[in-house]
Amino acid sequence: MDTLEGGELCFPQFLNTSCKKPKRAHFEAVLISIVLSFISLLTAALNLLVIISISHFKQLHTPTNLLLLSLAVSDFFVGLLVFFENVVINGCWFLGDLVCVLYQYLAYIITSVSVGNMVMISVDRYVAICFPLHYSVKITWKRVQICVCLCWICSMAFQSLNLKDNLKQPGRYKSCFGECVIVINYIAGLVDLVLTFIVPITVIVVLYVRVFVVAVSQARAVRSQIAAVTLRCSVSVNVKKSEMKAARTLGVVVVVFLVCLCPYFGVCLTNDETLLNASSANFVVCLFYFNSCLNPVIYAFFYPWFRKSVKLIVTLRILQPDSCGVNIL
Numbered sequence: 029m030d031t032l033e034g035g036e037l038c039f040p041q042f043l044n045t046s047c048k049k050p051k052r053a054h055f056e057a058v059l060i061s062i063v064l065s066f067i068s069l070l071t072a073a074l075n076l077l078v079i080i081s082i083s084h085f086k087q088l089h090t091p092t093n094l095l096l097l098s099l100a101v102s103d104f105f106v107g108l109l110v111f112f113e114n115v116v117i118n119g120c121w122f123l124g125d126l127v128c129v130l131y132q133y134l135a136y137i138i139t140s141v142s143v144g145n146m147v148m149i150s151v152d153r154y155v156a157i158c159f160p161l162h163y164s165v166k167i168t169w170k171r172v173q174i175c176v177c178l179c180w181i182c183s184m185a186f187q188s189l190n191l192k193d194n195l196k197q198p199g200r201y202k203s204c205f206g207e208c209v210i211v212i213n214y215i216a217g218l219v220d221l222v223l224t225f226i227v228p229i230t231v232i233v234v235l236y237v238r239v240f241v242v243a244v245s246q247a248r249a250v251r252s253q254i255a256a257v258t259l260r261c262s263v264s265v266n267v268k269k270s271e272m273k274a275a276r277t278l279g280v281v282v283v284v285f286l287v288c289l290c291p292y293f294g295v296c297l298t299n300d301e302t303l304l305n306a307s308s309a310n311f312v313v314c315l316f317y318f319n320s321c322l323n324p325v326i327y328a329f330f331y332p333w334f335r336k337s338v339k340l341i342v343t344l345r346i347l348q349p350d351s352c353g354v355n356i357l
Contacts, residue, residue, distance in 0.1 A: 038120035038206025071107030074324035103320035125199030288319035
């Protein structure tokens with residue numbers, strides 16, 4: 029009997045205090061493990077290609093691409109975290125309380141940074157479409173660098189405050205050995221919900237609705253062959269075709285992000301324990317992280333420079349002298 033019970037425990041040597049291993053059918057466990065491992069590795073690989081592309085080729089050193097680079101870095105870490113959780117953890121936490129808190133801390137930071145990147149991308153497209161004459165003055169490489177750094181620093185600082193009790197005393201909320209759990213008080217959770225969901229989503233939706241309205245108005249003006257059109261968000265200047273295409277592409281990225289993000293926070297908003305512990309909760313979490321894999325796929329479909337850069341990377345032509353100056357656009 030002891031052998032049987034010990035076989036179902038994360039730490040068989042602690043029969044009374046060890047967590048039980050999750051009960052799953054063998055086929056189901058293997059299938060889920062394979063699928064998650066494949067998706068997480070694909071996520072890390074695709075986002076690594078984006079990181080190398082934007083970092084290496086000088087023509088891609090633009091303010092907008094710097095935002096994409098920051099987003100790719102956060103998505104890359106998502107792939108690594110999911111792979112780590114799927115392969116190393118496997119239902120039981122064996123790495124100690126400190127690593128558990130650091131793991132959750134990094135996951136929270138990545139989530140905050142991803143949302144922050146989406147807000148900055150929306151602002152970038154809003155200025156490019158609605159204020160094309162002022163875009164090069166307002167959105168500069170140095171300003172975007174500062175914004176990206178502030179996004180990461182503020183996310184780390186905010187999550188440090190959010191998880192301060194867990195960081196001070198790792199493992200204080202676990203109920204058994206082999207469990208990795210953190211608890212956030214009600215006020216901190218409410219602030220986190222407002223700052224990482226309600227406010228950013230509102231800003232993103234409002235800005236992109238405005239961009240859509242202006243883009244449609246400009247398209248109608250061009251078709252009507254009106255020489256000078258006065259719009260509320262722009263002067264009599266047609267937005268360049270490249271800017272419009274970038275707006276559409278990044279609009280798809282933002283829409284996909286919202287589709288993947290909203291169900292996750294929707295479950296959190298319900299605050300229903302039965303729903304949070306159900307399989308639907310696992311699905312929305314996977315959907316949220318799967319968004320990190322979709323972003324590079326969207327780039328591959330909409331951005332010719334990404335396809336060209338991937339070809340140069342895979343064929344190792346980036347190792348050639350002066351490859352960073354290759355015409356990639």
